[in-house]
Amino acid sequence: MYFQASLLALAGALAQSTTAACVPRAKNFIYVVPDGYGVASQVLARDFYSITSGEGTVARPNTAALGVDAIVVGSVKTQASDNLVTDSAASGTAFACGIKTYNGAIGVDDDGMPVASVLEAAYLKGLRTGMVVTSRMTHATPAVYSAHVLYRDSENEIATQQIGHSHPFGPFVDILIGGGRRHYLPASEGGTREDDLNLIDWAVENGYTYAADRSEFEGVLDDGLLPLPYLGLYRSSDLSYEIDRDVEEEPSLLESVRVALDTLTNATESSSTGFFLMVEASRIDHAGHANDATAHLHETLMYNEVILYLKDYIDAHPDTQLLSAADHECGGLTLIDGFDPTALTRGQNSGAYLGQVMADYEGDDFAGFLRETILPAVGLLNSSDSDIAEWVSIAETEGISAAGLAILHAFAAEAGINWSTGGHSAADVVLYGYAEGHRQQELEKAIGGFRDNTELPGYVAQALDLDIPAATRLLRGNGTDWVEKRDLLSDIKKRANDDARAHNHDY
Numbered sequence: 001m002y003f004q005a006s007l008l009a010l011a012g013a014l015a016q017s018t019t020a021a022c023v024p025r026a027k028n029f030i031y032v033v034p035d036g037y038g039v040a041s042q043v044l045a046r047d048f049y050s051i052t053s054g055e056g057t058v059a060r061p062n063t064a065a066l067g068v069d070a071i072v073v074g075s076v077k078t079q080a081s082d083n084l085v086t087d088s089a090a091s092g093t094a095f096a097c098g099i100k101t102y103n104g105a106i107g108v109d110d111d112g113m114p115v116a117s118v119l120e121a122a123y124l125k126g127l128r129t130g131m132v133v134t135s136r137m138t139h140a141t142p143a144v145y146s147a148h149v150l151y152r153d154s155e156n157e158i159a160t161q162q163i164g165h166s167h168p169f170g171p172f173v174d175i176l177i178g179g180g181r182r183h184y185l186p187a188s189e190g191g192t193r194e195d196d197l198n199l200i201d202w203a204v205e206n207g208y209t210y211a212a213d214r215s216e217f218e219g220v221l222d223d224g225l226l227p228l229p230y231l232g233l234y235r236s237s238d239l240s241y242e243i244d245r246d247v248e249e250e251p252s253l254l255e256s257v258r259v260a261l262d263t264l265t266n267a268t269e270s271s272s273t274g275f276f277l278m279v280e281a282s283r284i285d286h287a288g289h290a291n292d293a294t295a296h297l298h299e300t301l302m303y304n305e306v307i308l309y310l311k312d313y314i315d316a317h318p319d320t321q322l323l324s325a326a327d328h329e330c331g332g333l334t335l336i337d338g339f340d341p342t343a344l345t346r347g348q349n350s351g352a353y354l355g356q357v358m359a360d361y362e363g364d365d366f367a368g369f370l371r372e373t374i375l376p377a378v379g380l381l382n383s384s385d386s387d388i389a390e391w392v393s394i395a396e397t398e399g400i401s402a403a404g405l406a407i408l409h410a411f412a413a414e415a416g417i418n419w420s421t422g423g424h425s426a427a428d429v430v431l432y433g434y435a436e437g438h439r440q441q442e443l444e445k446a447i448g449g450f451r452d453n454t455e456l457p458g459y460v461a462q463a464l465d466l467d468i469p470a471a472t473r474l475l476r477g478n479g480t481d482w483v484e485k486r487d488l489l490s491d492i493k494k495r496a497n498d499d500a501r502a503h504n505h506d507y
Helices: 002-020 039-052 067-071 088-097 118-124 140-146 155-162 199-205 214-220 253-268 283-289 293-316 341-346 351-359 366-378 385-397 400-414 439-447 453-464 468-475 486-501
Strands: 028-033 072-077 128-136 175-179 209-211 230-233 275-280 320-325 333-335 417-419 429-434 449-452
Touching: 028 088, 028 253, 028 293, 028 453, 039 067, 039 293, 039 333, 039 341, 039 429, 067 072, 067 293, 067 429, 072 439, 072 453, 088 118, 088 140, 088 453, 118 128, 118 140, 118 275, 118 453, 118 468, 128 140, 128 253, 128 283, 140 155, 140 275, 175 253, 199 209, 199 230, 209 214, 253 275, 253 293, 283 293, 293 320, 293 341, 293 351, 293 400, 293 429, 320 439, 320 453, 351 366, 351 400, 366 385, 366 400, 385 400, 400 417, 429 439, 439 453, 449 453, 453 468
Parallel strands: 028 275, 028 320, 072 449, 128 175, 128 275, 175 230, 209 230
Antiparallel strands: 072 429, 320 429, 333 417
């Protein structure tokens, strides 16, 4: 209790230091969450890019800044109210709502009471709102901006709230682009809902245009713009995709961000109020949990591409500001003696994709299947017969997932890459920020330096002139019974931390 009280007191003191500085006003704000991304993630991407583009070699490094490196403004500590190691739910709630809360919490405080997010406050102020992610739309990070449940696994209820069906504000998000279609559909239609409620049909009936894949996405575009409101749930499953994005059935994160920004800009250009957009590079985290160096690299490179695009956008739209910080580091990634990222050029597929291919194999020569199909796709080209025999034995005794992890670790070792965990770490994360011209110095003065994660939404709220406490009062105005099962809160908190330690929540 002493630690928690001291922690919260420190967070409050830091928050006061933020409000004391002059925050530059903005019409629009973009917040980007590179989920699970740490300092080593950026070093990996930076060195890989520099060497493969010919700027240097492993023996003669000449690594230049990449993407976000040019907009470092500080660092962020990430701990939850009940654990030094946070999960995405607690840290995301801090980013979205400005409060410390327990692991597993989605938009609720330590007592299970709903607290409004900056997105909800932006909606009440008349701003357009959007969320673009590469995870399920019902996953923790998008959920904390758009729902209020006691535990992150309540994804069916999260879907019901974030589309406006059971939310006190009704529909309030103009653009939703992500996965997790199963939580919007009843079991009778291939989903996971047991209430027979088809939220996609409900959304369409309430004005949303819906797209299920790339062809439908392209089919609804009008001069490159989305109709508003728009719901794009591109994955019926949540299988990680192949690295080769040409085979994708849905737009990349960069494509989705471009279209969402163009659409929100067009919708607000003649208005005095702008937009709030939350973007999550979700699968950096998924690859960290899987200890998949190749996928982690490519997802981090995509994050840097998105940030470069957003910088150019802000240069052309100086009434817009950007903040970006990871909710936590994932995987305990370290780059050790012998580090050579060029080995990752051999990786052709994400580990999750290959794991599914392995699980689907029904032949009688698993060793040959590994040698001819899986190992070349991973990037392991010189595995011995004894290596393969060991992986076959692991698959037989511990399961396909364990064998896949052992193969990924063997490939990472060839590149001098080490993973210390399949879960999150307590490491601080880097804070990035960008504004045009003189506003950059004002941004750095107001929010730069060492920060608690609860301080960031306060900066966003001041920049956009939002009132999160007033939004919270309105959220609770007709009672809080719509936040289900608060009588089970103590059990939920214990389960959330147990799941976090076992890193077995559904990534």
